[in-house]
Amino acid sequence: MSDISTAWLKPYLEGKEREKMRLLYFTDTHLRGNTPQSRLDNLPETLKSKLEEVVKLAADLKVDYILHGGDFFDSPSPSLAVSGDLLECFRQFSCPVYAISGNHDLFGGNIHSLNRTLLGFLHRLGFIRLVLPGEKIYLKKHDTVLQLTGQPYHYEIDQRDPHLDYAVKKENADLALHMVHGMLLERPLPKEANFTLIDRIKDTEADITLCGHYHSGLGIIEKEGKIFANPGALVRLSNDKQEMTRRVGVILVKLEGEKPVCEFIPLISARPGNEVLTREEIEHRSDLRIKLANFIKEVRQNAEFERMNARRIIEEIARGEAIDKEAKEEALKRIAWVEEELRSKRVREIR
Structure with missing residues (x-):
């Protein structure tokens, strides 16, 4: 990333002399060693390029602390072979890294499994500093004291009273910053999901609440003098339409007197969504569902259920009709799965 000009960073550097503290926040890196079907590029290489740019940004912006909002890894126990290069990027930060754990960092999303995960191991080594539930960390620079707290992911987040996870008390500090790996939104999602609305907390x-978990991001929202922000995931794993157009970036937190400032900084290394994401798999599955529905319709119209079992129905109709081979195979797979479930259920009942 050394060939990237830093001239465009000038607006973010203005007023550095009078600022008391700077922090750089990003979230949901989902470090992994393979590339999902939704991507057209080599995801590990793309992740490495992004992290190298974040390291360079931190140095150029002269930040004092790095903050990570959870889902450091895509699984709780990634192989060292695939995560080594990416972890090397984190080692290059010249300032402390504070983080919270996300659901992907934990076995079964269980916070009690943290000590058995790679993220927990890195915390014990001092590679990063995890902020634990209920813990208050005080960061100081000159005459500014910042209270840093965090709420990692757990089973009941965005389901129980949100004040237990999102609301904190400020004690013995000039400013308070709280990180949460939860679905904080300004307005409800149209689809079913657990979430928490800003108005509730x-x-x-x-003074600042920084969130992760919701990959599409929240942006930077100010309400009643308080800042609520989520820049979105550093990695785009989904190929839904929102991710195709979303800009990937980080948030620069600047503490100036009593009023903090948050600014979104897009990553130059993050290519446009249509260059790295493909919707071909989604469209293929949609087409397959249509073919499967038509196949089932044919089964219902042509089969004599009283005299045939499900497999024979499929084989007979597939021979007699111009049925798509993939739809037929999918139907057989589903029947096999149902049969296996029924067989297991009968075994359990016998026992």
């Missing part, structure tokens, strides 16, 4: 005493 705007009475928090945290």
